[in-house]
Amino acid sequence: MRRLRRQGPAPAVGVVHLGLGAFARAHLAVYTDEVDATGWGICGVTQRSATVRDQLAPQGGVYGVLTGGHVRIVGAVARVLDGSTQVAAVLDLLADPRVTVATLTVTEKGYRRTASGGLDTADPDVRADLAGRPPVTVVGRLVRGLQRRAAADAGPLTVVCCDNLPANGAAVERLVGDFCAALPSAEGDAVGSWIATHVTFPSSMVDRIVPATTDADRAEAAALTGVRDEGLVVAEPFSQWVLEDRFAAPRPPWERTGVQLTDDVTPYEVMKLRLLNGVHSTLAYLGALRGHRTIADAVADPALRTVAEGVLADLAPTVPPPSGVDLSVYGETVLARFADPGLRHTCVQVAMDGTQKLPQRLVSGVADALAAGRVPRYATLGVAAWMAYVALGRDAAGRELPLDDPRAADLASVRGRTDAAAVVDALLRLDAVFGPGLRDDVRWRDALVEDVKSLLSGSTTP
Numbered sequence: 288m289r290r291l292r293r294q295g296p297a298p299a300v301g302v303v304h305l306g307l308g309a310f311a312r313a314h315l316a317v318y319t320d321e322v323d324a325t326g327w328g329i330c331g332v333t334q335r336s337a338t339v340r341d342q343l344a345p346q347g348g349v350y351g352v353l354t355g356g357h358v359r360i361v362g363a364v365a366r367v368l369d370g371s372t373q374v375a376a377v378l379d380l381l382a383d384p385r386v387t388v389a390t391l392t393v394t395e396k397g398y399r400r401t402a403s404g405g406l407d408t409a410d411p412d413v414r415a416d417l418a419g420r421p422p423v424t425v426v427g428r429l430v431r432g433l434q435r436r437a438a439a440d441a442g443p444l445t446v447v448c449c450d451n452l453p454a455n456g457a458a459v460e461r462l463v464g465d466f467c468a469a470l471p472s473a474e475g476d477a478v479g480s481w482i483a484t485h486v487t488f489p490s491s492m493v494d495r496i497v498p499a500t501t502d503a504d505r506a507e508a509a510a511l512t513g514v515r516d517e518g519l520v521v522a523e524p525f526s527q528w529v530l531e532d533r534f535a536a537p538r539p540p541w542e543r544t545g546v547q548l549t550d551d552v553t554p555y556e557v558m559k560l561r562l563l564n565g566v567h568s569t570l571a572y573l574g575a576l577r578g579h580r581t582i583a584d585a586v587a588d589p590a591l592r593t594v595a596e597g598v599l600a601d602l603a604p605t606v607p608p609p610s611g612v613d614l615s616v617y618g619e620t621v622l623a624r625f626a627d628p629g630l631r632h633t634c635v636q637v638a639m640d641g642t643q644k645l646p647q648r649l650v651s652g653v654a655d656a657l658a659a660g661r662v663p664r665y666a667t668l669g670v671a672a673w674m675a676y677v678a679l680g681r682d683a684a685g686r687e688l689p690l691d692d693p694r695a696a697d698l699a700s701v702r703g704r705t706d707a708a709a710v711v712d713a714l715l716r717l718d719a720v721f722g723p724g725l726r727d728d729v730r731w732r733d734a735l736v737e738d739v740k741s742l743l744s745g746s747t748t749p
């Protein structure tokens with residue numbers, strides 16, 4: 288079968304994207320593809336391996352998005368670089384005056400943050416980037432690229448974080464500032480003050496469910512289109528992007544393609560992180576423990592649907608609704624999206640990196656509920672399910688559950704333990720997940736112990 292290929296010239300690059308995973312191809316690139324302006328091609332940078340570069344480069348950057356039996360061809364990715372071997376080219380692009388926007392989807396762990404959200408300058412890769420080697424970390428690449436941009440007087444740039452982090456723009460701005468502050472003072476001051484006057488970091492809320500692509504998905508798309516597409520991604524029909532309108536330089540006219548520009552993204556972000564992602568993670572851990580493969584399977588299980596509805600009811604009162612949004616309708620829509628059997632989003636994929644996800648998805652909402660005098664029963668069960676997943680490492684049928692987490696070493700001590708109180712107390716000590724305050728809430732700790740005890744003893748129903 289012939290391979291998918293670009294027909295005609297690629298658009299000129301105006302956006303550089305770090306982390307060309309499945310999500311960016313189904314979200315940022317689709318919005319940008321719909322913009323009728325040839326100046327807004329994307330140069331996508333793979334972060335840690337050349338796989339996506341090798342899938343897309345032979346196709347001229349073109350690929351399909353498979354949604355409900357239809358394949359949409361996307362041509363916005365004009366160029367792909369392998370960040371692990373082409374660092375100089377990445378830095379050159381960040382210093383190119385024709386590039387005025389840098390976007391990021393590098394996963395929560397890609398930012399190398401401490402428990403308090405600062406840059407982890409003890410991380411060996413961060414230290415090596417600070418010492419001046421060709422940078423490997425995302426923040427190192429951004430700052431070294433901006434240093435070149437300042438030297439080239441290439442003008443302002445906007446950095447748009449599209450990862451599922453709260454206040455994601457401010458979070459990246461802080462990390463960039465920390466990196467500058469950790470450089471030798473003359474060097475750090477110079478780049479830091481250039482960034483302060485030339486770069487903005489608007490926050491954004493991004494939403495589209497995009498599972499990892501499988502060979503079966505590629506075969507399905509090939510049967511529909513008659514061409515082989517190694518860069519295919521699969522996505523649900525729903526898509527949303529709410530973006531703060533704080534750009535330092537020209538940008539694609541994304542508002543023409545459905546992006547909501549706003550002064551304050553916070554209410555959208557809190558709503559999505561708690562009511563979508565919080566429920567997603569709860570279903571992922573409980574679903575995996577009960578032996579369900581996908582989120583759609585998990586939410587079709589009546590017991591888990593009750594839990595999902597309970598998490599929504601627990602966390603909705605902690606969410607200030609964005610103007611015009613009815614949170615109960617939002618919650619119903621979320622559950623209907625999860626139920627889409629065409630998505631095949633595996634529980635273990637959503638379950639990965641729990642230490643990076645739990646704080647904004649479940650723990651912050653639990654803390655708000657506790658502060659309001661309530662122990663949120665189902666959101667607590669979501670946290671307990673993560674703890675049981677970590678401790679048990681096996682589902683109800685004895686199949687191994689992967690512990691894929693950058694803090695796996697911190698979790699190892701509870702792996703295989705059966706004493707619920709010991710598991711809860713050890714995990715509550717992880718400040719990066721729970722902060723310093725929550726472990727002292729005795730009511731909550733006791734509720735967690737009860738849930739973990741029941742999950743460790745094999746009961747996966749609430």
Ligand SMILES: NC(=O)c1ccc[n+]([C@@H]2O[C@H](COP(=O)([O-])OP(=O)(O)OC[C@H]3O[C@@H](n4cnc5c(N)ncnc54)[C@H](O)[C@@H]3O)[C@@H](O)[C@H]2O)c1
Nearest residue numbers: 306307308309310334335392393394397450451495496497
């Ligand atoms: N997939 C979704 O449904 C979805 C929806 C909304 C938001 N997002 C956001 O997008 C992110 C990526 O999702 P995806 O589906 O594209 O995943 P993916 O696995 O397809 O791609 C992840 C990308 O991040 C890079 N990366 C991973 N670990 C890194 C590290 N330690 N340092 C630097 N780069 C690293 C990878 O190299 C890759 O480019 C998510 O973590 C989330 O924050 C995803």
Ligand SMILES: O=P(O)(O)OC[C@@H](O)[C@@H](O)[C@H](O)[C@H](O)CO
Nearest residue numbers: 451493494495496497564567637
């Ligand atoms: O992509 P992650 O790993 O941050 O989280 C897994 C899912 O919860 C997430 O990707 C959702 O599908 C997404 O946030 C929906 O917009």
